[in-house]
Amino acid sequence: MSWTIIVSGPFLILYGLGLYLWDKKVSWRLPNNLSKGIKHIHYSLLILTVIGILLYLIDNITYRGQWTTRFIVTGLLLSGIFVYPLNNWKDETKREKIYFKLFSYLPILTAGLSMIPFLGLVIVYSSFFRLVYPVDKVYYEDSKLLVQSNFTGVLAPPSIQIFEKKGLFETRLNKDHRSAADIDSVTIDQITDETLVILYSKQEAVDTIKIRKVE
Numbered sequence: 001m002s003w004t005i006i007v008s009g010p011f012l013i014l015y016g017l018g019l020y021l022w023d024k025k026v027s028w029r030l031p032n033n034l035s036k037g038i039k040h041i042h043y044s045l046l047i048l049t050v051i052g053i054l055l056y057l058i059d060n061i062t063y064r065g066q067w068t069t070r071f072i073v074t075g076l077l078l079s080g081i082f083v084y085p086l087n088n089w090k091d092e093t094k095r096e097k098i099y100f101k102l103f104s105y106l107p108i109l110t111a112g113l114s115m116i117p118f119l120g121l122v123i124v125y126s127s128f129f130r131l132v133y134p135v136d137k138v139y140y141e142d143s144k145l146l147v148q149s150n151f152t153g154v155l156a157p158p159s160i161q162i163f164e165k166k167g168l169f170e171t172r173l174n175k176d177h178r179s180a181a182d183i184d185s186v187t188i189d190q191i192t193d194e195t196l197v198i199l200y201s202k203q204e205a206v207d208t209i210k211i212r213k214v215e
């Protein structure tokens with residue numbers, strides 16, 4: 001815990017002070033065309049993020065590809081953080097200025113959260129590694145089906161996740177949590193009305209996941 005305070009404490013002070021001094025003392029800002037372009041990208045990524053959240057909540061649908069959603073979310077966060085100090089707000093609406101100002105405080109919020117004993121570090125580390133290390137291992141993949149182990153959190157083992165590929169999206173087929181600990185391979189068995197995903201550990205079948213037939 002002490003090293004977290006040593007790192008996060010000075011960061012909170014330096015970032016907050018730097019943001020304040022930049023706003024008050026530095027007159028340079030991005031050209032209007034470039035600034036507007038970054039904001040347009042940000043709003044586009046925001047729309048994609050909202051769509052992604054709604055699709056996931058409705059039917060466990062995500063954007064296809066293990067890095068697609070992470071790229072969208074990372075781009076949204078970075079563009080939101082850097083627009084406020086770099087944009088000229090003289091002719092902009094107050095609502096938009098407040099929106100991006102709140103985004104610029106995100107690093108402060110993250111550093112402050114990391115200083116909360118145990119729980120704060122778990123949340124920050126789990127969120128970070130879900131962005132940079134989303135997939136632990138791909139066990140099986142073809143044009144329609146994907147079986148992989150996904151990073152769950154710093155306190156939990158990776159979980160087995162099965163996806164059906166459909167165009168630009170993937171639908172998760174197994175709703176429950178199955179630990180990927182000690183699982184080294186899988187086989188797929190297509191039967192009459194369902195698909196069996198057989199999990200192996202040291203060449204021995206240890207579990208079977210039943211999903212609807214993927215055609």
